[in-house]
Amino acid sequence: MALDEYAANADIIGRAEINDLEAILSVSNTDVDEAIHVVQDNADAIFTWDYEKGARPALNKLYEKAKRAQWNGETDLPWDTDVDLEKNAALQRLQFAGMQADVAGTPLEHFTEDDFIKLSIESDNWTLSQFMHGEQGALICTAKIVETVPWIDAKYYASTQVMDEARHVEVFAKYLQEKQNGYYPINAHLKMLLDDIINDSRWDMTYLGMQIMVEGLALAAFGFMQQMTPDPLLKQLLRYVMSDEARHVAFGVLSLKEYYAELSHAELRERQEFAFEAAIRMRDRFLQQEVWERMGIKPADILPLVLQDEGRGMFQQMLFSKIVPNCKKLGLLDAGEGWLRTKFTEMGVIQFEDWQDTGEEYESLQATG
Secondary structure (H helix, E strand, C coil), X not given: CCHHXXXXXXXXXXXXXXXXXXXXXXXXXXXXXXXXXXXXXXXXXCCCCCCCCCCCHHHHHHHHHHHHCCCCXXXXXXXXXXXXXXXXXXHHHHHCHHHCCCCCCCCCCCCCHHHHHHHHHHHHHHHHHXXXXXXXXXXXXXXXXXXXXXXXXXXXXXXXXXXHHXXXXXXXXXXXXXXXXXXXXXXXXXXXXXXXXXXXXXXXXXXXXXXXXXXXXXXHHHHHHHHHCCCHHHHHHHHHHHHHHHHHHHHHHHHHHXXXXXXXHHHHHHHHHXXXXXXXXXXXXXXXXXXXXXXXXXXXXXXXXXXXCHHHXXXXXXXXXXXXXXXXXXXXXXXXXXXXXXXXXXXXXXXXXXXXXXXXXXXXXXXXX
16 A cells, blocks of 8 residues: 555645644634534444453453452541642742743743743643543543443443542642633644544544544643642542553553454554544644733744744653653554554654553552552
8 A cells, every 4th residue: 555545734734734834733623602502423433242351361351450449539548638829839940940041032021930930820720621631531431432342341341440530630720620710611622633533433433533632642741740839639649640641541542452452554544644634733733822912912923933942842742752662562653554654753753662652551550459
């Protein structure tokens, strides 16, 4: 299969160049004041009359682990912890003091220290808000997996993940409402991706989009924030969530590895293109354009400078440290003459291909059970 048989970038992500900033910023959330968002779910609900538990031992092991590892977001976290946003933001700035760029001649040149503290607080608020929205997407997608996956062991495990995701939405919402100052609306790029995942009728696309791509990136982002935050409550919250997320990604890897081994080249090509689209959508959302707008700065004026920052680039690349090895294990990286490998190389993330995949590492990330 030749590379030119794949859809063009414009057909997959709506623009020819993956780094076209003007096109990225043209995507916006148009219904931020609406409390309800409806997406057409085209999937069939599948019953199975094969109730043999443990026919897929690896999935059964995950299911048993998940039953033992349940935690209570209301009682297992120290919600009485006093969270001083300004103090925590100042401590975070000190961690990166040696990496802070020269802002002379930029839209930030007149920022005071208080302005930078506020920017740090808003950035954390935005990040946690998108975590919360993404977890609701995972809640809906996992409920869909229970309906659509044909194997009883997968239905059993997915039912535990529904509970996990409800708990994640709950704790992020509680933290944002009680310890932060409310939350940001969902980012438009994340919203587009979640809509696409839910709208697709094929059960494996729900796995690929949510379990492998969204949850894989979230696992890396949670780990980064968990290491950087000085807030002990948030550290523990993220540690508990990560322990669940590692199982969720492993669930996706284990389920799809079996299924993808039977797909044709044309079917794998569709999955490669979907994985690439998901990767770009998730990368685009981390530009945090809503934060800059709230700070009174036009995103188009500041983001070209942000994109040139080496530290920021390294952070964005690290977000894919879970996704790339998982795609490799699923056979997506090199199917079709390595098209997805080429795309991940263009994105600057192919260096993670030989990192440990989540199907192997999830035990080391468990915090409970």
